[in-house]
Amino acid sequence: MSYVEQGYDRGTGTQADPEVDVAIELERLNEAYEERHGFRYCVFVAGRSREALLPEMAAAIDADRTSELHRALDAVVDIAIDRHGKLTAR
Numbered sequence: 001m002s003y004v005e006q007g008y009d010r011g012t013g014t015q016a017d018p019e020v021d022v023a024i025e026l027e028r029l030n031e032a033y034e035e036r037h038g039f040r041y042c043v044f045v046a047g048r049s050r051e052a053l054l055p056e057m058a059a060a061i062d063a064d065r066t067s068e069l070h071r072a073l074d075a076v077v078d079i080a081i082d083r084h085g086k087l088t089a090r
Helices: 022-037 050-061 065-088
Strands: none
Touching: 022 050, 022 065
């Protein structure tokens, strides 16, 4: 589920700049985020493209750690609720 949720089944370039490799930019931002906050960036993708996550992720690097802990925990809960719904849907 995570593979599809995170967009690994889709292309890599951005609409604005096809030369930008979104996977490489996400990894760069994740490394900067983890260095600053001490944990990997967690977000409920909710069908958004990987490219659409870049501005939000870049901004989160500069947020304070306590706010990011709360935001990330909310994301974990949102992901769990979404997955539960998908796994139990009939």
